[in-house]
Amino acid sequence: MGVVKKLLKNWRYGDDVVVVSGLPRSGTSMLMNMMESGGLTVVTDKVRESDTDNPKGYFEDERVKDLENDPDKSWVRDVRGKTIKVISHLLKELPEENFYKVILIRRNLDEIVASQNIMLDRRQEPNPISDEKAIQVYRNHMIDTKVFLRRKPNYDLLELHYHNVIADPIESAKKVDEFLGGGLSIESMAKVVDPSLYRNRTVTEN
Numbered sequence: 323m324g325v326v327k328k329l330l331k332n333w334r335y336g337d338d339v340v341v342v343s344g345l346p347r348s349g350t351s352m353l354m355n356m357m358e359s360g361g362l363t364v365v366t367d368k369v370r371e372s373d374t375d376n377p378k379g380y381f382e383d384e385r386v387k388d389l390e391n392d393p394d395k396s397w398v399r400d401v402r403g404k405t406i407k408v409i410s411h412l413l414k415e416l417p418e419e420n421f422y423k424v425i426l427i428r429r430n431l432d433e434i435v436a437s438q439n440i441m442l443d444r445r446q447e448p449n450p451i452s453d454e455k456a457i458q459v460y461r462n463h464m465i466d467t468k469v470f471l472r473r474k475p476n477y478d479l480l481e482l483h484y485h486n487v488i489a490d491p492i493e494s495a496k497k498v499d500e501f502l503g504g505g506l507s508i509e510s511m512a513k514v515v516d517p518s519l520y521r522n523r524t525v526t527e528n
Contacts, residue, residue: 335421335476337403340502342381343410344427345460347437349484350407352515353427354381356495357405359514360506365406374444377519381407389415410467413477421476423502428464429484431457491515 342357344350355378358364370380385397386408395417398406402420416422435453442449451459471479480501487494491512499506 331421335402335419336399338423338478338502339398339401339403339416339420340405341413341416341422341424342405342407342427343413343424345410345429345434345464347434347441348429349427349487350409351376351378351380352484352487352519353425353482354405354407355379355514356491356498356511360495360499360508360511362502362506363404365401365404378514378516383407386412411463413467414470418476421478423478423480424471425480425482425498425501426467426471427482427484427487431460433484434460487515488517 340357340362342350342353344353354364354366358381364381365383366379366381367383367385368379369384370382372379383406385392386406389395389408389412395415398417398420408416410426413424432453435456438456439449439453468479468481471477478501480497482494482497492508494515495506495508495511498511499508
């Protein structure tokens, strides 16, 4: 981005809102942990505590869940210059008055569904959809999400893959640092990545 365009963007939108996004069980909590360890301020109310599924925490803010129905989204303005976790299906509900730097983490869809099934089973909750249907719905959703993000002038997108973050956290941290303009602690970000939490592995990509 040129100097003039950057100045105009900052004049119109103020500081960027950094958004960590993805499907449930795709690695968003891990990425939020990396952001905080790298030196960014993360927005979380800590209502949802860590558990077996996410032993290092969820890094969520309950207000995000109401984005679709809440007519007053002015609170998002207070997130400028900070980082917040927004699940991918709610990205379209973010107010237009801000500029969003979206870090979208992807993961093999078979792994996501397997992880979700284990969570539902642990909580003794019913599974409302077959694995095959869930994978197809998620695949279409991710295509639509990326098209949306690339078309919006006030959204900037960086895609990461969960497998690559686990395999080379230093390289992934460098990509995030470059995307956000530098100044993050690369080594601190990489140290919080725990390969032992990479469960439900598959060998195929989707």
